[in-house]
Amino acid sequence: MGTGPAALAGRALDALSPPPRLVDWSLLAVVVLEAVTGFVSFTVGSPSGWPIFWLHRILGLTFLAFLGFKLVRVRHRLARLAEWRASTVVSVLTLLAAVGAFATGIAWVFGLDVRLAYWTLLSVHVGFGLALLPLLAWHLASRFRLPRRRDFEGRRTTLKYAALLLGGGVAYRSQELANRVLDTGGEDRRFTGSQPREGAGNGSFPVTSWVADDPDPIDRDGWTLTVAGEVETSPEYAYDELAGESGETGITGDSEEALLDCTSGWYTVQRWRGVRVGDLLETAGVRERARFVRFVSVTGYRWSLPIEEAREALLATHVGGERLSHGHGAPLRLVAPGRRGFQWVKWVHRVEVRRRDDPAQWVVTLLSGFE
Structure with missing residues (x-):
């Protein structure tokens, strides 16, 4: 058994990763929850609605962990280009939408304020998220496998999910701290993530x-x-x-x-x-x-x-x-x-x-x- 960094990282991932079928369905569940909380957040303008935004951000960071578990499992299949099928193309498009949604979301919360044509990065983030939902459902349908009863058994699975959510929360708070330390302008944002526009008229x-x-x-x-x-x-x-x-x-x-x-x-x-x-x-x-x-x-x-x-x-x-x-x-x-x-x-x-x-x-x- 290897003892190098790669081997240690692999064992750490194995220790945290839920069963493969649960990972797949967890990805769909998180994306659906992200879509719901994202939609609801559009209607929230009062500071009392801050938990919706926290949940959306923590779930997004948790999604990254599930995506990592998935990629580790399928990386060899993706590397064999000669064996790609139509379902593989859907998988790659799903991955691109997921990476796009995550990358634009992270760039936005770290203060990057650029426009792509008529859209802010936040608008592009929403676009990637809307594309991800049907793509992920299509991807799962092509490899449909319901979770088995034994996938849910034992305290270990519950503890893994608790650790993943806790990790998402810690990562989110760390990002807020990094914004303050690096002076990215995040402290001027509202709880909604919106950036200020100064002046009158x-x-x-x-x-x-x-x-x-x-x-x-x-x-x-x-x-x-x-x-x-x-x-x-x-x-x-x-x-x-x-x-x-x-x-x-x-x-x-x-x-x-x-x-x-x-x-x-x-x-x-x-x-x-x-x-x-x-x-x-x-x-x-x-x-x-x-x-x-x-x-x-x-x-x-x-x-x-x-x-x-x-x-x-x-x-x-x-x-x-x-x-x-x-x-x-x-x-x-x-x-x-x-x-x-x-x-x-x-x-x-x-x-x-x-x-x-x-x-x-x-x-x-x-x-x-x-x-």
């Missing part, structure tokens, strides 16, 4: 659109905002009335400093000015059975908030003392503190007071803007 933070939302610039003079649904009256407002640029608006303007955290990986704190949604609802006369308020964009995009939260939200015409630019949602965009950027609806032209929530809004976010 339209030019100080990026213009981003969700999926296909990209309308032509809107003529402020011909645009109106309508309040409808479970209200006693359905008033319409011209831009000047909401922006405080009319001599007799009938609407009291308001402003608020709020943090916008975009799911593409940046955040900014700005002073937003416009009208409080609660003032619009009070003027329209909300009916007693109303429970939600839906904000609808000219593109068809929409998002709903519980009515009490909606009352405190702002419909902004200005940011940082400037009129909103088209890219940032002019004439009017929703400002919803504690929500992620994709929920801050741009180009709002309709406010609908409703009795029920709108689960279809999740589908609309993927379809809006397409002709």
